[in-house]
Amino acid sequence: MTSGLNQGDLRRGELAREADCNLETIRYYETIGLIPHPPRSEGRHRLYGRAHINRLRFILRGRELGFSIDEIRALLAIEDSGGACSDVYALTTQHLVQVKRKIADLRRLERILASTAAACARDASPECPIIEALSARMGTQKPTMPRRRGARSRQ
Amino acid sequence: MTSGLNQGDLRRGELAREADCNLETIRYYETIGLIPHPPRSEGRHRLYGRAHINRLRFILRGRELGFSIDEIRALLAIEDSGGACSDVYALTTQHLVQVKRKIADLRRLERILASTAAACARDASPECPIIEALSARMGTQKPTMPRRRGARSRQ
DNA sequence: GCTACAAGCTGTAGTAACTACAGGATCAAG
DNA sequence: CTTGATCCTGTAGTTACTACAGCTTGTAGC
Structure with a gap:
């Protein structure tokens, strides 16, 4: 050794x-x-x-x-201090609301993209109304996303 | 005036x-x-x-x-160039794949958060299952998320 | 027309969350 | 005992904003 x-x-x-x-x-x-x-x-x-x-x-x-670094820090602190379950509950349900909203928005975007693609495939019209379709207000939400990371290369 | x-x-x-x-x-x-x-x-x-x-x-x-700034730039470029329909089709279908993947990821997260919260609510045990739930491998995924932003204050 | 004071301007610095790199030390295999 | 992979530290770069300082402009009230 x-x-x-x-x-x-x-x-x-x-x-x-x-x-x-x-x-x-x-x-x-x-x-x-x-x-x-x-x-x-x-x-x-x-x-x-x-x-x-x-x-x-x-x-x-x-x-x-x-989750942000600070949120993770909070979760880890709970774990480290023996785990006050109610705190975890508060944090997760809070996050759950945001996640549900994001899913709803993405589904709307999915529909728009799909119909746009379908319209493009059917008919080669010069008018592609993508901006109008996407710039419509889709319900307010506070973003809680981490920074975009690269392809997670290990070197 | x-x-x-x-x-x-x-x-x-x-x-x-x-x-x-x-x-x-x-x-x-x-x-x-x-x-x-x-x-x-x-x-x-x-x-x-x-x-x-x-x-x-x-x-x-x-x-x-x-979507990253560069992805948005690409979408806007289509609009700006008058909308060459074949490009729109290519980009939208490409983005559609990403959107579908994001929805799937978020749905998985939704399930985990929901069941974690439910477990916490049911049973006020000192052992919170969130750490175990989240540290479990959920299948590989490449993250494509933007940076976390602040609370979107308008000043 | 004059005066506040809000709102805008520019350039620059700070923030979050990494990611990369330079220049040297250490470790494990042969 | 050498050689190449791996690790060390400190520091600089990246993305996508966000804030601040010091000055100019716009406008409402008198």
Whole structure:
């Protein structure tokens, strides 16, 4: 044993692969305090365990599902402090409303796109009224989406 | 008439209110070329018409629905080029695929959130199933979401 | 016509949430 | 004991806004 690496420990790259996450994102989450500082090897390499994989997957999943970092931080704080269920309930139902609205909007957009495509396929008319179709007010909503990410490359 | 302002013209703040958009975002969209440079008053104040409202609403709506600025630019380019119907068809069907995928993703999220909330409501146990629910692998998906925005304050 | 004061102008800086890169150290295989 | 992959740190870049400072313009009331 030359490096203090135990069986089952993962290094950063392995954790990244395991959670399907960008390498640098892990360090980023550590610096902003979402992931605790892991133990290090003799040569200061980070050593992660199974618990880290779950926590990281949770964070990534939450981000994909439209929770902000601060919302995820709140969820993790609940978990870390033993889990006050009512807080989780409040946060999830609140988010659920937003998600339902987004689905409704997307369905409307889906119909518009489908009929536009169908009209284009039928008849090669010069008038494609896409802007009017989409710029109609479709019900107010407060957006709660995470930043667009790239193709999740692991390098 | 002291300022060259015609009836029906809107200034930036009015357009922002009209489209429920942050004041600065309008200027931002102009600088990146999403919105054309509007005519100005004598004193260089921007003067917008009805067409601008629609275009802006379209952009905002698209962003809320998870299209990137570049994707919206492409959609607008079709409209701007007089609507070459074959291009519209290609782009709309392409976007339709994305929209369908987004709906599917959000529906999955909806189910998870709903069942999590239901579990929390039923049973006030100290163990909240949200962490387990969210850290479970739900099948791979490439995220295509825009950045989270603030509360859309108009000032 | 004069005066407030809101609203607009420009340029620039800050924010969220990553993502990439440079230049060096470490680790594991051969 | 060397070599190439992996890791380290700090810092800079990216996207899509959002805010601010300092000044100009527009307009309502007197």
